[in-house]
Amino acid sequence: MxxxxxxxxxxxxxxxxxxxxxxxxxxxxxxxxxxxxxxxxxxxxxxxxxxxxxxxxxxxxxxxxxxxxxxxxxxxxxxxxxxxxxxxxxxxxxxxxxxxxxxxxxxxKGFAGVVKRHHFRGGPASHGHKDNLRAPGSIGAGGVQRVFKGMRMAGRMGxxxxxxxxxxxxxxxxxxxxxxxxxxxxxxxxxxxxxxxxxxxxxxKTEIKNEIKQEQAPEVAPVEVPVETPVVAPIEEAAAEVVTETTNS
The missing domain is CATH 2.40.30.10 (Translation factors)
Known part of the structure; x- marks a missing residue:
């Protein structure tokens, strides 16, 4: 097949x-x-x-x-x-x-009556038959108090x-x-x-592509950070400053 x-x-x-x-x-x-x-x-x-x-x-x-x-x-x-x-x-x-x-x-087709939906002939169009030209007619006998399944009635068509x-x-x-x-x-x-x-x-025949999309991290340009050189005072000058501060105090 x-x-x-x-x-x-x-x-x-x-x-x-x-x-x-x-x-x-x-x-x-x-x-x-x-x-x-x-x-x-x-x-x-x-x-x-x-x-x-x-x-x-x-x-x-x-x-x-x-x-x-x-x-x-x-x-x-x-x-x-x-x-x-x-x-x-x-x-x-x-x-x-x-x-x-x-x-x-x-x-x-939307909601349709029995004449359009099931091709019923309809009632007679002569005198004495008012408003039943396209009516469904009887839907069951009086001896069984229910309507049998599959009864052709008006409803949604198509x-x-x-x-x-x-x-x-x-x-x-x-x-x-x-x-x-x-x-x-x-x-x-x-x-x-x-x-x-x-x-x-x-x-x-075709081949299945099992590709996994990986997110690539955005490229970051390197930033140059200026390096500060520490200033170290000579030992003798540092000692002299300490002695001066002591004398003053």
């Missing part, structure tokens, strides 16, 4: 050799750094740029020696042989014609994790890290996407 993280840019269209117009979604995929290899069952990838001073201490320790990333996602793998921390998932792992699954968070299967890769541009996917993918612009397909995962 191969996988990569990406960011939705916009929808556009491409012309096939037959002249047919195909709607596609332009996605920036990668580069994704392997942040952690969890034993033999999962790999954690990092994607997106983030300034180092915005990392808290746990994230800074978790990403030590790596470039700071904005998003972290785990992918289940059959085996982690040959995958090491610091490796980069190459976009070339996906080729034109691959069938992939794309997972993202759908656009938020903002859910959605996966679309059987999408096709139309174009791959490694020089710009862009991949064109046939059709629409979940979410809005700049939304995070998980792209998964069948095949071999290609990695770019």
């Amino acid at each position: 191969k996988f990569i993280l990406g960011k939705k840019i916009a929808m556009t269209q491409v012309f096939l050799p037959s002249g047919e117009v195909m709607p596609v979604t332009r996605v920036v995929a990668g580069p994704c750094t392997v942040v952690q290899v969890k034993e033999k069952q999962a790999v954690q990838l990092g994607f997106g740029d983030k300034k180092e001073f915005r990392l808290n201490k746990p994230d800074a320790g978790h990403l030590k020696g790596l470039t700071p990333v904005a998003h972290l996602k785990e992918f289940q793998v059959e085996k982690t042989d040959g995958i090491k921390r610091g490796d980069v998932v190459a976009l070339e792992t996906f080729v034109v014609g691959d069938v992939i699954s794309v997972t993202g968070v759908s656009k938020g 903002g859910d994790q959605v996966t679309i299967h059987n999408l096709e890769v139309v174009e791959v541009h490694p020089e710009t890290n862009e991949i064109y996917i046939k059709g629409a993918v979940p979410g809005g612009r700049n939304g995070l996407l998980e792209i998964v397909g069948e095949g071999e995962l290609l990695m770019k």
Whole structure:
């Protein structure tokens, strides 16, 4: 299984050799750094740029020696042989014609009623049916004094994790890290996407730099201190001064 993280840019269209117009979604995929290899069952990838001073201490320790990333996602793998921390998932792992699954968070629609949220038909619009055109109707029988779980009612719409299967890769541009996917993918612009397909995962090997930044003390220029030479009076003069002071006293 191969996988990569990406960011939705916009929808556009491409012309096939037959002249047919195909709607596609332009996605920036990668580069994704392997942040952690969890034993033999999962790999954690990092994607997106983030300034180092915005990392808290746990994230800074978790990403030590790596470039700071904005998003972290785990992918289940059959085996982690040959995958090491610091490796980069190459976009070339996906080729034109691959069938992939794309997972993202759908656009938020806010609080919506049952007609918009669950496609209820609504009540009749004839006479005698006042103010119940878009009403939900009955939410349960009278014999059970509760509402069953899962009852379709009004509420917040959108903002859910959605996966679309059987999408096709139309174009791959490694020089710009862009991949064109046939059709629409979940979410809005700049939304995070998980792209998964069948095949071999290609990695770019890199070395982790464990550099410790040492603070260098500022250089202090030497200061010349003048040395005072002590003045010592001759012994005879000193003795004469003592005798004079004694006589006067």
